[in-house]
Amino acid sequence: MGKSDIHKKIFAVLAFSSLVFLIGITIVLFKEGLPIFRIVKPLNFLFGKYWYPTYDPPDFGILPLILGSLWVTAGALLVCVPLGIGSALYLNELAGPKQRAFLKPAIEILASIPSIVFGFFGMVVVAPFLQKLLNIPVGLTAFTGSLILGVMATPTVCSIAEDALSFVPKSFREASFAVGANRWQTLVKVTLPAAGSGISTAVILGMSRAVGETMTVLMVCGGAAVIPKSFFEPVRPMTATIAAEMGEAVTGSPHFQALFAIGMILFLVTLVFNIAAEIISRRFRLKLGLGR
Amino acid sequence: MESELKIRLETVNFFYGKQQALKDISFEVYKNKVTAVIGPSGCGKSTLIRLFNRMNELIPNTRLEGKIRLDRQNIYEPQVDVVELRRRVGMVFQKPNPFPKSIFENVSYGLAVNGIKDRDYLAEKVERSLKDAALWKEVSGRLYKSALALSGGQQQRLCIARALAVEPEVILFDEPCSALDPTATLKIEELIQRLKEKYTIIIVTHNMQQAARISDQTAFLMLGELIEYDLTNKIFTSPSKKITEDYITGRFG
Amino acid sequence: MKMNKSLDQKIGFSLIFSMMLITLFFLGSLVYFIAVRGAGIISWQFLTDVPREAMTKGGVAPAIVGTFYLMLGSVLVALPLGVACAIYLCEYSPKKTIVNLIRISINNLAGVPSVVFGLFGLAVFVKFFGFGVSILSGCLTLGIMVLPNIISASQEALIAVPQSHREASLALGATQWQTIKKVVLPGSLPGILTGVILSIGRVAGETAPILFTAGTFYMRGFPKSPLSETMVLPYHIYALMTEGVHPEFQVKIAYGCAFILLILVLLVSSFAIILRQQQRSRYGI
Incomplete structure (x- = not known):
């Protein structure tokens, strides 16, 4: 009795490690990041238009960075949502068993291609190509970043969306066929809505991944910390700013604190996304009677 | 009737959450007899038999009222070591569930977890248990092969051998033949008949002929209540209650 | 119509x-x-030699070695924690509120951007514990990052072990710990391994968390202890593309590194995914 209790206690303590790390991350970000607000007012930090952290006196306005993240994320969604969900529908409805057995794992495997490789590919192949094609001064722009990021998130969105589609009970579709609907109508009017919240989970997680993605945007977005006027200008998303500047920021300096504060905002944004995804996916499971 | 008392249930009630699965059950199980528990599915047979080795405790939110005495000791008292109890009360399950290990490792498992390491002793125990379970002839040449390669009936006899190896006093059989073909079933039934010389046996079955063939005592359970408990002979020839008669003559269930 | x-x-x-x-x-x-x-860039020298002449010649062996160190080290960090957590959740059936609390933290940890893990590692391991920019700091940071993956994979593997095996063991008088050790863990080992391999693939390609915890651009030799900094393939690609003074040579080396990294990650994850499919079909999931 007593002995098995000891094991249980050890496991219980270790099981809370995820929670401890999550709290640890929160504490670290707040502790290192909040002091910046002694120098800049929170609103000026969030909506300040100039990011010149190394000037004297420095400017810590992260609006350009936030907008950079927003543009690139929105652009990436425009790419990965149609591609990811379209591919998922194809896998679910059109692909034969043999094709499916090959494509489904292949897409999962492609989802593991590291972001640095995408970034590199964007830099050496896509950016020069787009620069020539569109006749723009630089190839490293918000547009290029969105495109690469979108393609990168596509396999993830596709895998999760396909899982959601395959969870839809066969009986739903059979009922639709029975009243004379064709396959496309059944797919769009029955299967897709039934998997709807599962698919929104896929989109939210894809979005969360796009917002938090670092190396790709660092390499292909051009890195200009100014408010972008069009899609074809360089931008500097929040993650890229942290990655590019942390190396030269002096520990404890306002610049260092500002970078942690950016990390804090990123963390909070993705936290909201993840909680939203969690709530939606729980509702999805309840709706289909899958329990838990 | 000078049978020795082995297990005694005193007004046992059992709940899954708020739902009551067993109501006011009292009866006695005698040593070296086969006691069968019959009844329509969902009547609580399996719940009942899993009380004797406190297997129901694995399910969260369950609650027991009343006492179950094994040799006068209430097995639900806090000082009772459940691990020790399960060594005294063995169990064979509905579906054969050998571990994905070798035949030898399966049979010696209960001894190994008791800390017995002596190879010779283990080998001797394994042979004896397999012989008692009428499986030795079929497997003696491949003790170190995977148990999963055996047929369903052989697997179930292996599970019996595995239970015998720890030398329990009582063996619980929870519908042991429900997943087996008639030939394999017959072998298990013969085995149970022989095992009662050494052990006290409680068997749950949905097969009334099986209960009639192999048991000495029969308990008839319905909707969580013990309707009738008596000598098997009596239950199957002149039950005292109408509802028992209806059931054993196949009018429902 | x-x-x-x-x-x-x-x-x-x-x-x-x-x-x-x-x-x-x-x-x-x-x-x-x-x-x-x-x-075309790959040659025996490229794979085995150290960088020479300001990164214009020689090979990338230290980066390959460093990548392997990080892969191995982060698994050593995440595996015990992850398996323990999964065992607690699946085998000791704690209260529902606790399960939910832990599950929510796992899901949220999984969604934290990798660069934020980097910040955490920088503040905690590099500065607070004083491990400096080192393999150790990198492994700890990456280990925490892949922890959610290891937990999920272990949970899936534990659930796939039939309940009847646990019951059989307990009914024979084994304690719960003996049951876990002798029946449940051996049965779930292949599944846990799959999760580990998938995580290894992820670690190999991650860059942002090691930018400020483990990586360095240029080393003439190999890392000598867990406390020394190291070259790693993904960081090396980044550095080659953004730093240095000989871009015409550096791009070629970067192609070579990207190729090695791509092959490494694709091989590792194909292996894991094929393994997982085999297991799933065996258990009929």
Whole structure:
């Protein structure tokens, strides 16, 4: 009795490690990041238009960075949502068993291609190509970043969306066929809505991944910390700013604190996304009677 | 009737959450007899038999009222070591569930977890248990092969051998033949008949002929209540209650 | 009416077919370009030599070795924690509120951006514990990052072990810990391994968390202890593209590194995914 209790206690303590790390991350970000607000007012930090952290006196306005993240994320969604969900529908409805057995794992495997490789590919192949094609001064722009990021998130969105589609009970579709609907109508009017919240989970997680993605945007977005006027200008998303500047920021300096504060905002944004995804996916499971 | 008392249930009630699965059950199980528990599915047979080795405790939110005495000791008292109890009360399950290990490792498992390491002793125990379970002839040449390669009936006899190896006093059989073909079933039934010389046996079955063939005592359970408990002979020839008669003559269930 | 019906189906199906094609085209062209331009760079010297003459000659062996160190080390960090957590959740059936609390933290930890893990590692391991920019700091940071993956994979593997095996063991008088050790863990080992391999693949390619915890651009030799900094393939690609003074040589080396990294990650994850499919079909999931 007593002995098995000891094991249980050890496991219980270790099981809370995820929670401890999550709290640890929160504490670290707040502790290192909040002091910046002694120098800049929170609103000026969030909506300040100039990011010149190394000037004297420095400017810590992260609006350009936030907008950079927003543009690139929105652009990436425009790419990965149609591609990811379209591919998922194809896998679910059109692909034969043999094709499916090959494509489904292949897409999962492609989802593991590291972001640095995408970034590199964007830099050496896509950016020069787009620069020539569109006749723009630089190839490293918000547009290029969105495109690469979108393609990168596509396999993830596709895998999760396909899982959601395959969870839809066969009986739903059979009922639709029975009243004379064709396959496309059944797919769009029955299967897709039934998997709807599962698919929104896929989109939210894809979005969360796009917002938090670092190396790709660092390499292909051009890195200009100014408010972008069009899609074809360089931008500097929040993650890229942290990655590019942390190396030269002096520990404890306002610049260092500002970078942690950016990390804090990123963390909070993705936290909201993840909680939203969690709530939606729980509702999805309840709706289909899958329990838990 | 000078049978020795082995297990005694005193007004046992059992709940899954708020739902009551067993109501006011009292009866006695005698040593070296086969006691069968019959009844329509969902009547609580399996719940009942899993009380004797406190297997129901694995399910969260369950609650027991009343006492179950094994040799006068209430097995639900806090000082009772459940691990020790399960060594005294063995169990064979509905579906054969050998571990994905070798035949030898399966049979010696209960001894190994008791800390017995002596190879010779283990080998001797394994042979004896397999012989008692009428499986030795079929497997003696491949003790170190995977148990999963055996047929369903052989697997179930292996599970019996595995239970015998720890030398329990009582063996619980929870519908042991429900997943087996008639030939394999017959072998298990013969085995149970022989095992009662050494052990006290409680068997749950949905097969009334099986209960009639192999048991000495029969308990008839319905909707969580013990309707009738008596000598098997009596239950199957002149039950005292109408509802028992209806059931054993196949009018429902 | 009938014409219309099949027309919308035709259009719709060609639409989703083209989505699939575009996806495969993009991903395929990435693999193609890197393979075609990268394969030629690979030579025995490239794989085994240290960088020479300001990164214009020599090889990238320290980066390959460093990548392996990080892969191995982060698994050593995450595996015990992850398996313990999964065992607690699956085997000791704690209260529902606790399960939910832990599950929510795992899901949220999984969603934290990798660069934020980097910040955490920088503040905690590099500065607070004073491990400096080192392999140790990198392994700890990456280990925490892949912890959610290891937990999920272990949970899936534990659940796949039939309940009847646990019951059989307990009914024979084994304690719960003996049951876990002798029946549940051996049965779930292949599944846990799959999760580990998948995580290893992820670690190999992660860059942002090691930018400020473990990586360095240029080393003339190999890392000597867990407390020394190290070259790693992904960081090396980044550095080659953004720093240094000989871009014409550096791009070539970067192609070589990207090729090695791509092959490494694709091999590791194909292995894991094929393994997982075999296991799933065996358990009939």
